[in-house]
Amino acid sequence: MRLAIGMLTATALLVGTAQAQELRVGFMATFTGPGANLGQHLRDGFLLGLDHLGGKLGGLDTRLFIADDQLKPDVARQEVDKLLEKEKVHFVVGVVFSNILLAIYKPVIESGAFLISANAGPSQIAGAQCSERFFSTSWQNDQTHSALGKYAQEKGYKRVFLLAPNYQAGKDGLTGFKRYYKGTVVDEVYTQLGAVDFSAEIAKIQAAKPDAVYAFMPGGPGIALVKQYFQAGLTKQIPLLSAFTVDDTSLPALGSAAEGLISASQWAADFDNPANRRFVADFRAKYGYVPSYFAAQAYDAAQFLDAGIKGAGGRLDDKAALRDALRRAQFPSVKGKWKLNTNHIPINDFYYVTPGKLADGTPAMVKGELVFADYGDEYAKDCPMRW
Template sequence: MNRLFPRVAVAAALTVGLCGLTFAQTKIGFVAPLSGPQALVGQDQLDGFLLALDQLGGKLGGQPAAVVREDDQLKPEVGQQAVRKLIDRDKVDAIVGLSFSNVLMGSLPRLVESGVVTIATNAGPSPIAGAQCKANLFSMAWQNDGAAEAMGKFVQDRGIKRVYLMAPNYQAGKDMLAGFKRHYKGQIVDEVYTQVNQPDYSAEIAQLQASGAEAVFVFYPGGMGINFVKQFNQAGLTGKLPMYSVFTVDGTTLPSLRDAAVGVVGGAMYDASLDTPENRKFVSAFEARFKRTPSLYAAAGYDAANVLDLAFKKAGGDASKLAASVKAAGSEFKSVRGPFRFGKNNMPVQNYYAFETVREGGKPVTRQIGVPLTAHVDPYAAQCTL
């Protein structure tokens, strides 16, 4: 039989008469950095997923669900070990997370070979959006370039002529800067790549300060963003040199950055300030449970659980139908971010918004100031043969 649910975890064995019965569970592998500087990014994705699972009564598609957590430590080799364990030993029905593009790309061969449905909740690298797209690989978050493309268009529309670019030196960093340049037509003063998880940016900020740029565009997620923005502020550049960003000032970093982030404009597919019925419900539930405001990472994790719930129902226990069911579910469920569907390459087709951090009511908050890209299809989809 070609069934989805025989992969089981036994919580307890119950014997009724002469028959041994077990409660079968759908098993979901969750891989993310749960330690180190980027742990806040991974934890928010996990918390969003678990919140949705709790609201679904601990079930996906009506079947009791268990989540097997793995910490990839933002190291591709550790991520590969985790993925192999989840597939070969834990026999999971789907994998969620794979938060950073270098970890996802490192695990790509085993994921493709296994055919296990994988939903990335913080990555959409350009190779798998294009020629290397696969039917079992999805991004619930974004194609990496998308938010940066929105900021490129936003900065272009503002008439800024000279921009300095900065990002960490890995696949997502390169995708972000490529995305910005796709829509920005002014002068790129310099394009600087720093080490992943670099703690000190004083030398790079000094170079930026002396560059003569009118603005800076940066991609520094999680702990990297906290360090960079604080050091930018300490250098006296806040309020003097406009900062445009993606994944740098968000729900995970703003509590630490506070006033240092005021004035920063960021591009994203989601912010807790979005005014939709689904988002108001999500934000209220997340804040009540975790005592903090959800980030875009939490939103992606939350949406992933709800998509899987609908997909498992559609698949009806047939593993061969799960990937197609995920694709269909993407067009039917109600995302907290607004309009959403999976494109031909299994990347999101969605709006990208512009948010500014402002001081309001005695504290820094984010407010929507534009929608640079609506129902945006990434530029790599045409290369996908799905």
């Protein structure tokens, strides 16, 4: 018996050395607190991507370490240090929120690992602080706001009322909107972060009688805003455009209150390409809910890593070769096309999206008309990388 165990151990050790080229990936997102829903979407998307690749990214045996940032920058720092020092990961992937990405950006980049954002895209990292160790499979934060600004401009809304939470991303969001919207801003109201009562703001909207309202109100407050806007009877009177508010993470809770509301996205569940059809069908079968852009971006992140590592011949220690391979990586993105900007953030087509139904009648955000073709973000010009 002892002999058998000894032999088994020896075999295991031998196998261990033979597979020294094990890929270690840290996946960080928010799994507790109010943002947990988004983290779940992000993780499930990445796991499905890994699944579709047989559990191997770039043909390498892949070990995944999942970490919860709790939406607290200090916790994120500790967790990422653990991933880098103890687990010695080659890649850190994930991250829902910009403040978390900014908190772990330097530690990851300076450790020599690569950081792949599947969601957050703060302007600093898109611009002057860009890095050859950072890649994104989503967008730069302003892009969605700008797409809605352009939509409002094209729709001919003359007077728009703006609403956002009173913090940096809220102000950036409204700035992004105003970059392409040239009409009159009737009022610009900033609410307390986390506030869920919008009765006062809705009364102000009713009094101002704008042509449209633009809101950036992510998470629970956004759900509250849309429900209250609907209950006030405004949904049909004054169009409510929004970013990161009405999407596939909030739609189940919003139901009919979100009918007819407009948002913008570089992806929707009804995008008609083979990769996306497979992604949406398998995601729904495996997890039992409709994927959001969070899930789509994380799914793409797995495919992107796979293509990049394959391009580098599976060699993880040659960082320059790996960087070049990631830049050149081509894979069937669920968006239908894949192109990186010089700052390593995708160049996307943006469509307006609105609540609708998938082929089988399930409610989901569906694609409207194209708003922006091949839209690269405004900060790329500040990024010194050229390739």
